[in-house]
Amino acid sequence: MDTGEAGRQLIDGRFELVAPLGSGGMGTVWRARDIALHREVALKEVRPPDPATAAAQPGLADQLRERAVREARALARLAHPHVVTIHHIVEPPDGVDGHPWIVMELVRGGSLHERLAAGPLPLVDVLRLGLDVLSALRAAHAEGILHRDVKPANVLLRPDGSAVLTDFGIAALHGSTGLTATGVLIGSPEYIAPERVRGEEGLAASDLWSLGMLLYVAAEGVHPLRRATSLATVVAVLDEPIPAPVRSGPLGSVLERLLVRDPAARPDGEQLERLLRDASAALGGAGAPPLAAAAVPAGYGPYVPATPPPFGPVPTPVASPYAAPTAPLPAERAPRRRPVLMGAVLAAVLVAGVVGIVRLLPDGTTGDGARDDAKGGPTAVAAGTTPTPTPTRPATLGPKTSTPKASAPRGSMLTPENVRIALEAFKQQTGTTTFVDLKVYDGYVIAAIPTAPGAKTVDSWQYRDGAAKRTGPNGTVKDGEPLIDMVTVNWDALPGLLEQSQKDLGVPNPTSRYVIVDPWMMDQVPCMRPYLSDEHGRGGYVLAGIDGKVKKVVPS
Template sequence: MDMSEAGRQLVDGRFELIAPLGAGGMGTVWRARDIALHRDVALKEVRPPDPAAAAAQPGLTEQLRERAIREARALARLAHPHVVTIHHIVEPAPGTDGHPWIVMELVKGGSLHDRLESGPMPVADVLRLGLDVLSALRAAHAEGVLHRDVKPANVLLRPDGSAVLTDFGIAALHDSTALTSTGVLIGSPEYIAPERARGEEGLAASDLWSLGMLLYVAAEGVHPLRRATTLATVVAVLDEPIPAPVRSGPLGPVLERLLVRDLSVRPDAAQLEQLLRDASAAPAAGAPSAPAAAPAPTVLGQYGPPGPQPGT
């Protein structure tokens, strides 16, 4: 790696690293400057943040490299306002111990995860968020790309409030070879769809479940199935009833229809879009939700919305 005139690291002789933006299991994302085009970009440095992790898992570095290429190819298929734009991929020279870099659009805003640290969002904002992310997923699905890790950390918010879906590193391409080992759970347990936890892959409906759980958390301010351990969370995703939303207003019925384990009754993307648009048009969607001074909460059924309550 070279050094720029300012004394910063220079990737591919062109991208000047400025500061890290965040790190995760696939590496570190940097804010960088493209000195050729005079613009700021985001660079994903694809390698384990912890060198001990690579040493403990033979083949991990190569798997991350393959996933980087997969992400680049997945994003290259998409040109959509709510999907992060990829500009370039820097691959290491054959026979070297280098690692790939993915050069992406720099979204000048924080993640949804960061936003939710300060509390739930107004229902109107959550509905807009849902439509944005859903449109990104529909574009991806139309190109044969399943995201498989829709969660708040993978949704960025532009200054105008619009959402951008990112991190397709574990995306499944319909015409590509699987990169994961048998028995390995890929995705974030609290946002994974129950059918995926049971080993059923390749379904666009699974991304919609994850979106539904994201919207639930954004509106309600709590995750209904997160438990103290990963195993307990997976068990809850598989079997435990979901508390009915209490502060989601017109979004509540949408969540009740979407977060069902029976795939035959879960709405598809077109149906979900109409449900979200109808909810957005409801008068109560125009103002922030307040916590409900509610009666004793009901719960969503394990395989569908609750039936009629006594006296209704």
Template structure:
């Protein structure tokens, strides 16, 4: 996947690394040049930058790969001007060591975190930013995607000032495999919604709380709940009153309605948009506008916040040693460090709440929690996201290729790789092995790689939950809970799929995509994104990053060919 050419470091034979944009606890983002299309892009290298971290957590590489694919799939569902654009995902060849690279659009306007380091923003800009990110969140929520980490470092700015939401690496997708274990919370304490601290997940209102807190910081220049330690910050989010905005003018009442701890009492997306537009109108006419914010030069130099009160929102201190990147101020591309989640019952007193938090800390959760507090950074990239198994919304349809113009395949045909599981008989063997373990051939979805097969299989007939399974070297392993079955998407009987059509589909993909020597190939069988009909999609890429997939039904009838 990674090589060098004339002194250049190339990824996938196509993307030349220019220099790092920022580093996080889960990887590094690079400025790169696409030598095939002669454009600059951002590459997210999905691996721990600290070898000691990887050595201490052997399963981390697998988790990172899952998060990379999750981010790509989350973004692949969205086609929105305020959501990061994914170009491509480079996966390591089956059976080899390596890590994914996500190829993303490069944005050169910096992040909102960078902008806020200079002081609060003018109110019209804050309201516009709120409308931009709200629009992105509503599009994501409509597709069943919750972001779960809306914060200034995850908002990039276009040159015209438009806000772009990025880093869906810890997004919750409806029906996707959970990446956190029970009792572990993912997100940044300063911006996380209080109900998520209590263990309540799956609410769009939680993303809106995070948006409201971000707008408060942008308008007021301070974070109302940031404390000197992450434990104190979590306690403040759960329990302490939020000071009324003083510089936000007509935006103030909107923030007060949004930053309430009962998620049911918050405005929903449509109502919030109406409130923000009303505030924008008021600002445009001068009605209720606040006094102009001081120039950036008048903002005091940032200093650590005292324990008893909020500190100025400014650039966090520099990290030291090998401490992992902390998510509040830095790369919007690295997934956030897990945070042990206190789970006090509703209505408990403050003393009991603090006691519960400290008990978790003494049980060993302090390190993860402290690392998740935004108090350190190594850079804030200017880039956007990438794509794994992308649906048609993010790829162009390949033009029909006359057979006379089709390059003659060279080397090993796509359908005949030695030892590959991508043959009809071997796929049927894997399906039968899954049946022996689970009692069914009716799956949520299945992905067949050269060396192994992954499947999502209902936990029981008629169940609305499923587990994840892996078939490798003739053995089936249950990888644990996967998620819930979407009622609108039918299950697929893998024994009824016309697997004999697979070699022909692979050959057609190889020819029509111009991939004469594939370096990566796999097939996904799952409901089609747009109409939920059962689909079979072989993917091919070569060492130059060329490739795409064939979209067919489960009987092998080709619908379209898509080039990545």
């Protein structure tokens, strides 16, 4: 490394470092001056800023170098107005200890994340933003490139308000070998598609889910699935309902079509563009002004707010120079498909803390959404009462979509009496209590139930406020996966199990709690797993048999 004017560092004898724009667990991005062409550029320095990080992960430097080359190649394929432009890559000579630098366009308008810190965008701007980012993704997908980390921090705003997609560091390139180990979670928890959590890859639809979640946050001003910890957020992405948009106008119906757990049911890029243009026309947005850029000091690039996540730092590869938290928020609705690899993902997040190259970014501040269901559990019907059964419909008719709304149980659903009321309501609608799995939250219950006796296809059902409702398809029963008759679970042990879990996990005052009943991933034996966390992100889960006896405690 040379020195230039005023003793500044020169990279490759040409790029003079001016000031850092931001840094993350795996690198720093600099504002720099190209002294050959007399222009300002952004330089991404691809190395862990902490030597201890590199020392703890043998081979990390080689992985980062390959990742830098991958990003450069991905960007070089995409000469597109809404994709950040790459100018050059500086690699250390063979046999020389060093790290790569990526030279790219300096976008001065700031990030979408910074803009959203001031509140939600006008709908006309959200639709314009959606079309810009979608056009970038469609161009990438046409070249066989999946972005895999679409989020507000990776969308930059030029001074004219147009959106630019950046940070292809974890992109998947057609024909390239993978850079991550089996079971590693790629993406940011709040924006990752549920099928990617389950370990599926190669889906353009997954990038479109992430775009849909980004547009939801931009329009609604809240993230529907953010929770107090990365683990809780991942589980919410897999399982929890997404609240219907309330501020999104004609965009709302587009989001509801896009944010579905089954990737095959989502609109493709062409269909989504048509839907967004129709929504824009319905809003009268044809002549709308361009999206306002985030305020940035004159002559200086975007920066990174220094707000730490509530659950501690998570190592990342080269972070976006514009990475920062999005606002925390409440949650509620939408079906899911069966998360085949959920146990493996949760174990990786809890035990390993998502180390090395993993891009599991908290991207946020303290989340209060996990408390919503605990605040207002359903009320009515005395605990311990059981609704009068109604005749079971013939299996050939298929399941009803919902029950008439009946009196709801009192208080939290996490009691033996209220779980049994929910099971009875599901039985009235489906004719069975033998499920793939069951998830019990304070305010509601979610079940994955075969569509008929012996069927491989599965539906999602939800019990809330005294009503059982089918919420959509839920994939299939996997070969060798045992079903569980939920009436055989020792629900009377549930209060004691929750109390013991609070003690064992050191969480006396949990702000989020739920119980999963399913076949444990290691041995396919039915189990109960209470998950608890508090407002500081402390918690974890406890593995117990369906008899309620604890087998294992796994703190986060």
